[in-house]
Amino acid sequence: MKHNLAIRQPFRHGALLGWLLVAGVLAGGITWGSMLGTRLNTLTDAINAESARIADLQVQVRAAERVATPKRQAQAIMAALNRDAVDPGVVRRIEPAAPPDVWLVSANLSRGRLLIDGQALAWQSIAAFANTLSRVPGLANVQLTSLQVHGGGGGYDFHVSADATAPSPQEALR
Amino acid sequence: MVGRVFAATVGEIRVGRRWTMVGVDISLRPWAWAVAANGRWVSGTLPDGRAPAPALREALEASHIGDRAVALAVPTRSVSWNTLPGLRLRSRQVRKAAVLAAATRLRVEPRDAVVSLADTPGGVLFTCAERSAIEALIAPWLATGFAVPVVEPAAITLLRGVGSVAPVVIVRAGEGEVEIVAGSHDHLLFARHVPVAWAGGQTNAVKLEVDATIDAARKDGETIERVLVGGHGDLDALMAAFQGTASVVELSPDYRMPEIAPWAVTAASAALWKAAVPRKLRASGAGGASSISRLFQTVGRRRSGSAEETHEA
Numbered sequence: 001m002k003h004n005l006a007i008r009q010p011f012r013h014g015a016l017l018g019w020l021l022v023a024g025v026l027a028g029g030i031t032w033g034s035m036l037g038t039r040l041n042t043l044t045d046a047i048n049a050e051s052a053r054i055a056d057l058q059v060q061v062r063a064a065e066r067v068a069t070p071k072r073q074a075q076a077i078m079a080a081l082n083r084d085a086v087d088p089g090v091v092r093r094i095e096p097a098a099p100p101d102v103w104l105v106s107a108n109l110s111r112g113r114l115l116i117d118g119q120a121l122a123w124q125s126i127a128a129f130a131n132t133l134s135r136v137p138g139l140a141n142v143q144l145t146s147l148q149v150h151g152g153g154g155g156y157d158f159h160v161s162a163d164a165t166a167p168s169p170q171e172a173l174r
Numbered sequence: 175m176v177g178r179v180f181a182a183t184v185g186e187i188r189v190g191r192r193w194t195m196v197g198v199d200i201s202l203r204p205w206a207w208a209v210a211a212n213g214r215w216v217s218g219t220l221p222d223g224r225a226p227a228p229a230l231r232e233a234l235e236a237s238h239i240g241d242r243a244v245a246l247a248v249p250t251r252s253v254s255w256n257t258l259p260g261l262r263l264r265s266r267q268v269r270k271a272a273v274l275a276a277a278t279r280l281r282v283e284p285r286d287a288v289v290s291l292a293d294t295p296g297g298v299l300f301t302c303a304e305r306s307a308i309e310a311l312i313a314p315w316l317a318t319g320f321a322v323p324v325v326e327p328a329a330i331t332l333l334r335g336v337g338s339v340a341p342v343v344i345v346r347a348g349e350g351e352v353e354i355v356a357g358s359h360d361h362l363l364f365a366r367h368v369p370v371a372w373a374g375g376q377t378n379a380v381k382l383e384v385d386a387t388i389d390a391a392r393k394d395g396e397t398i399e400r401v402l403v404g405g406h407g408d409l410d411a412l413m414a415a416f417q418g419t420a421s422v423v424e425l426s427p428d429y430r431m432p433e434i435a436p437w438a439v440t441a442a443s444a445a446l447w448k449a450a451v452p453r454k455l456r457a458s459g460a461g462g463a464s465s466i467s468r469l470f471q472t473v474g475r476r477r478s479g480s481a482e483e484t485h486e487a
Contacts, residue, residue: 001334001360002447003290003301005253005308006246006325009316 090114090138090164096131099125109164114139118159119150124156138165195445196242198230200311201328202348203251208434208441210237211479214361218436222349225316225450234474242287244315245324245444247331250365252307254279255327259297268298300370301327314449324447329355329365329442335443336425341396343387344425346374346406346437349410349468352355356387356398377415385419402426404436 091107094116098104101121108115116133120126126147135141142162151158194211198220207230208217216237220226234242256275261268271290277284282304289302312322332344337359344355352370356363368383370376388398403413404425416422425436433443 001292001294001299001330001362003292003299003330004324004447005288005290005303005327006314006323007288008303009321013480046420111483155447 058126068103090136093136093138095134097136098129101125102129112163112164114162116162118158118160120158121154123147123156132159133160133162138162140165187369194242195245195324196230196234196239196447197245197247197269197326197331197441197446198226198315199331199438199440199444200226201247201440202350202351202353204406206438206441207233208438208445209234209242210384210442210445211237215434215442217435217441219437225314225318227320229315230320230369231318241319243321243323243449244324245326246312246315247328247440247444248308248311248331249324249353249367250327251367252284252311253301253303253327255299255362256299256398257294257297257299261298263291263293263298272300272388276300280304296361300444301330304398322442326444326447327352327362327365329357330362331443331447332440333357333362334359335439335446337400338400339402341391341398342400342402343391343403344404345384345412345416346425346440347403347407347409349406350427352383354380354383354387354403356396363394363396376413380412381415381419381438384416388420404439406437442455 023046058164066069090107091109094107094114099120105120106119107117118126118129120129126144129172130142130144133139139162142160144158144160145161146157148157149155183301196207199206203222205226206217207220210216216239218233220229220233230244234240234457254276256279258268258272258275261271263340266341269289269291272288273287276287276289280287280302285300286305288305288308291298291300293299308325312325315322332346332355336342336344336420341356341361343359344353345453346353346355346463350371352368354364354366354368356365364387366383366387369379383400391398401420401422401426402414403409403422408420409424410414413422413424425439454455
């Protein structure tokens, strides 16, 4: 058997606890803000350091580009020469290859392709001419593309095509 | 100053955190206090003529006891009680009924009544008091900085502390007053407060009151076979006056509690207000059916020495 007639006392420290709560919140906010500011400063310093490093790298890249430009230009020239240029000396070596009864009407050298039109008295001379051309330095893939009897008298019209190889580097730069 | 302060070594008593109150009995003069601290009981009286709360604080400090809450045993005449027969506390309507009954009994508004309920074999026993009266009783203690979580009528505290299963009459003598309580550990029958002049040889008047109390209990179907006498004053003369009425013995609990003086039993019981009654005892209703009895049985077994007087102020 227990009885209790105690009266619950009103809580008189509400205001004090309220102020303590406010003070705690303020202190916590200040502390949090200080920590956040420190963190932001650290991040800002890190960003600045990275920016300086990036600028330094950019300077180094530009210097490297300046050094590499002439080489690239030379490489581009060589690539163009390899693609388009032919050996002009080929034309000079065609004439000696022709037999006495073979006349060259025209020779067209363009983009590595040599086209020759001519006339001959005998088709054997034409064949010999084509055979001789295939051994001329700077020519390859020599083909006798057409052979026709010429007009009213004897003789033949012919067309020869061949691949003109690129000149040697020494000749290209000369 | 504080009167005699008794302390006793009670062995390895383990006073839990919930027993951190100091019991103060203000129902009879001189007022008494008791507290379990550091594995022993310390008790004392509070003198007249000065504020009791500062005196208690000084006494606690003198005994090297820290700040404690106060369980106050108030005069039974300050409260009123009644039984709502056939009810149990499980119903929520019981509290409303008790509050209304208390307000009617006290003739105050329900919000001005303080009510406490307890299950008893005959129904729900409610005690009630006017809120202003309770506030007046606890005000000095609150003003001194004590917390007062427990306020209980002294008669109920005393009966629970004695722990008698059979109804008994307890006569406690104070300075110029006597309190007569009838009941058992779970049933309060009567409580009377009688002013007496010990110098005038009014023990016979007290005997008449006790006889009337026993007769009234008999009319209620309760047989009183023991009269317990304790308190201050000439107890021998008082006990001699009751001879022939019933078995007269000195006030002590129905279990071993030699460390507590008879006049401090109420205060000690108040200090143990939060001590729960062991479930086993509650279920069986065996003798000494209170947690206090179980506690002091354990204390008695472990007690290593007799009481010693440690301080006198």
